[in-house]
Structure formats: C-alpha cells, structure tokens
Amino acid sequence: MIKTIVVALIAILLGAPAFALDGDRLLEQVDRGLNPESYEMYRKLINVEPSGAKKEFTLFSVKKGKDKIAALFLAPASEKGRSTLRLGDNMWLYIPNVGKPIRITSLQSIVGGVFNNADILNLDYSTEYNVEKLEEAGGEILLYLKAKTKEVAYDRLKMWVDKKQTQPVKVECLTEAGMLIKTLYFKDRKDFGGGIARPSVIETDSPLFKGYKSVMIYAKVKKRDFKDEVFTLTFMPNLESLR
C-alpha cells in the first residue's frame, strides 16, 4: 500500500509538474497536435489586398521527420509545376522550363504577400525554437519562444496555446529587438480523419503590410511516410508523381 502511494506521489511530483512547467515538451505536443511528423497535405494560399482583390495559390506539400519538407504549386497556371524544398536551413526553388533549382532564403516570399518562405515551408516549432518561459492565463498558455539558431526566420515568437486542445490560437512573430513582423491567427478547427484535428485556416497580417492579409487553408492532411530521396534537389521536378 505504502509502495503504491510512494509510486503515485513520484508520478504526481515528476509527471504532472513536468507537464505544467516543461515548455519544450508542451511545444512538442503543440507540433504533434498540428501535424503528424511525416505527412502530406494540400493548402490554398490567398493574398487579400486592401481593395479586396485576391490572388490564390494551391500547393501540395509533403514532410518527413523534423527538417524535411517540399511543396509543389498546382495553381495558378503561372506557378504550376514550381516546387520548393527545405532541408533544415537550406531552401531551394525550382521553376520548370527556366532553370535548375536555385537557393532561396527563408525571409523571401515566393508567393508575395505576408507569408514568406519560412511560413510556407514551416518545420515543427520545436525544431527551431526553445521555450524561454510560459505564462498561464485562463484557458490559454502563453509561450515565449526563442530561436535556436540565427538561421531561423523569426528570432522570437509569442504563442498563445489553447490549454484544452494543446493547439496554437495566435502566434506573434518578432525580431530580436522585439519588433512585431506579423501575427498568425489559427482558426476553424477541423477533423481531417486519422486522428488529425487541427485549425484548418491560418490568417496573417503584418504592420509591415498595412491593410493586407494572407490566408492559408488546409485540406486532406494525411499521415504518410516518404523515402529520404523525395527530399532532394534531383527529385524536385518529380513531386507531382507523389500525388
């Protein structure tokens, strides 16, 4: 009986406080709540101008492990066949008919608008960030994230996490000096099947693009394993064959 109580106490002391205070572990749970580690998905990106004019892009994306992700543009016709690849901090853009894959940087944007390449080819948050501190407020936890390296697009993030669903509600992207670059709003939680339930819409705005808004809509998020060779420059022209 005493043994059982001791074991239970140890479990309470080590387990529950660890969940409450270990921000890095919580961040990993946020990541897994958003996506499986390896998956495929479709996304629609919509750039909305202050006039209401819109421009839409459709992408097919595949991800493997912590640092491999590739995306293929399906629409519009002017972008169809373009593909992007990210391996850790390395990013490339392949434009069919034009040339070989060229290196691009995380701060550039291949689609224009508020989303940049790091937003489109986003890795797990826990791959790029450490949790510096967390605050609990009502039904949400506020995580203060600091980039692990200088190569990460945003030096700091403030992430509001829904305590019950362990999923982000809002993320502010900041420079090292604390200047706000953009805010991401996670909306419309949807069950995609296979145990994947996540926000299906991410909206973003930026004080650097006043009046503009960009939206990313998710569809057919599905767990899937890929060979490492899929995430190579040589394979970039062939991403369509994975659909």
Add this chain to the structure above:
Amino acid sequence: MKKCRLAIGLLFCLFLPAMGAAGESYTFDPAEIEKKPYHLGGYLEFKPLLFGLDREAAFYKLRFYNAPQGQTLPEWNGRVQLEGSYERGFYRVYARTNTDLKDTYAGTSERTVFHEAYVSVKPSSSLKVETGKKVMRWGKGYAWSPAAFVDRPKDPDDPELALEGYIVATADYIKSFDGPLKTFSFTPVLLPVYENVNDGFGTRNQMNVAGRFYFLLYDTDIDLLFLTGGSRTDRYGVDFSRNISTNLEIHGEFAYIRNHQKNVLDAAGKSRLVEGDARSYLAGIRYLTTFDLTTIVEYYHNDTGFGGDDMKNYYAFIDRGYELYNATGNASTLVNAQTMAEGAYGRSNSMRDYLYVRLSQKEPFDILYLTPALTWMMNLEDKSFSLTPELLYTGITNLELRFRTTFIIGAKNTEFGEKQNDYRIEFRIGYYF
C-alpha cells in the same frame, strides 16, 4: 408594403458584402486538387520592341549596310508555348512546343520547335530514366553557366527565358544519407550528334557522354561535371552553392576545357586558328536585405572569349568591309564578317571578363506583386556596359507585365559601344493558361 420590402431588399443587398467580409469564410473545393493523368497548358507572349540605333556602331553597319534605317526601329514579337503531359503508373510523356513570331523591317518570320519532348520511366523515388529532347539545366550561375556543358547558353539579358533542349538519353540515381553528406545523385547523359540530331551541338557522327555527380555536403550543393565524346573537346567542371545565412547565398562554377579552338582575326583581317586549354569560372552572391531588396552580383571570366585586341581587329574588319561596300558595292568582306558573327564573334558576351549586378526591390511602398529592378552588366576589360531598369507586375492571376529599357553605353571599339543599338525599349505581356 411593396416599397418597404424593396427597401429592405436593397438594404440587405448593400450590407451583404460587408456581412460577408465581417465573418469571411474560406472554401477549398476538392475538385481543385483532384489529380488528372493528363495536363495541358501554355503561355502566350506579346513583346513589342523599339531599338534606338547607333548608326556608327560596327554591328549596325554589319546588319544594315544594304538596308539603312532611321534613328529608331520597331519590332513586334510574339511567342506561343504549348505543353502537355500524360502520366500512367511510373511512365510519363511530356512535350513543350515553342513558336516564335517576329515582324521586323525585313518582314515576318515564324519558327516552331519542340523545346522539350521526352518519355520518363520512374520505377522508384531513387531512379528515373528519360529519353527524348530535354533541357538538363546544369550549373549554378544566374547570368552565365560555364559548366552547363549540355545546355544551350543562357541569354544574360534575360537569363530566366525558357531554353531549347537537346535529344538525350539520361537517368537520375539519388541516394540520401544521414550525416554531413545528405544527398548524392548521379546523372549520366548520352548525347548523340548526327545529321538532323543535335547537329548544332558540334562535330557530327559522335556519341557524346556527359555526367553530373551531385553532393549535398555540409549544407553545400556541389556538382562535379564532365563532357567527352568528340563533338566538342573534353571538359570538366565543378560548381557549388551555399547559404551563408538566412539572407545570403554564395555560388560559383569552374570549367576546364581542353584544346579549345577558336578562329581569331589579326590586324590585317586574316583568320588564324588558336588552340589551347581554357579555364572559365564564375563567382556570385545573392543577398536579401531586411527591406526585401535582392542583390545578385556575379563575376564571370570566360577563357574561351576574345581579348580586346581581337575584337578591335574584328570591328576594324567590319569598318573596312563597310567602306569597301560603300565605295564599290562589294559586300564580300561584310558577308565574311556576318558568318563570323553567327559564330563566336556574335555571342552576347564574346569577350573575357564581366561583372553582372542586379538589384530587385520586391513590393516597394507595399504595392503587392510589383518588382522594380535594375540590371548592370559591364565588360571589365573595355569598361563598356549596359544598364537596364525594369518594372514587373504579376498582380493579375496568370498575367505578367514587364516594361524595361536598356541603355547600351561604350566608346568606339568597345563591346557595348559597337552593338547595334544605343538603347532598347521593351514591353512584354505574358499570359499563362
């Protein structure tokens, strides 16, 4: 009562868009992402040009000696590209045609070719075999690629233009690893040169073999390349590209060409064959500032190019031919010079040392999809250059509008000073479907 209903209806209609905006919902129709086994698409382009002619320049005299022009010369260009593919299992057939239409002072012309047309077999994600007409796209340079041994040369004035391929048999073998070497791939290429098969590539009746070994090693792209087989002299190359930080990329290429041959004119206008090993190389950076200004800088040394004295001899040869024609009507010298211009003397950058700088500012003043750019290309030996400001707008889906002007500046006997034009104004409308 009817008026009241009408008023309510009008009010509803007025506020409906606002209500929609307030609670905007986004849709993603599954039909948009449904995969079809076939794909059909294309590109239409309309490009009017206005050349400001330099009537004292050697290349003006060479082209217009028997058809003198005024200060300016308009030209109308059109392009139609059609592409289609069909995929079944691990087989895929792809074709892209290109039709160039031109209306100039000399009349209209049309040329249609397959840029690419090939069959792919991809039994696994590690292996792909292809045969047909294909663009290989080797090298890492933006404006030039001296190590792209099996590609047609890029136009440094428009390096992103789609190129025509060669008829090849090729394969890709890819292997990924954990550790410093993340990826290795090997791309062998067989390139036959026979009558009506790649016959512009070089000496006929030869089966050429080329290859590329690619390594992603310590976050650096490295290619080792070679070409051998007789149509062109043997050549070996290496290129690399690496991101130094989130906003800085460096790249380079080196090509070693054995026994390169070229015909060079001496001061008397006599041609002699010069043969020797050539080393061409390129070093470049791509840098992005916090305010979205992308800078591309490339230095290019081309050992296969001509020296300043070689080009002066050629310009003098044209001048003598022009004087002879004006005095006697004998165009034989100019016809010889034209033949040389169709070869190495007439290439876009026919000399040895160049600097390329391109500044492009994405979406200035928060104007989405607008990209102004400025391109400066300088011949470092004779200090002549071209300067090209341009505006690119891509805000309308599938439509691309580009306006650019090129100023071509240089003294007598310099590369850009002897070009046909003083300036060129160009408007391009491109539509993708």
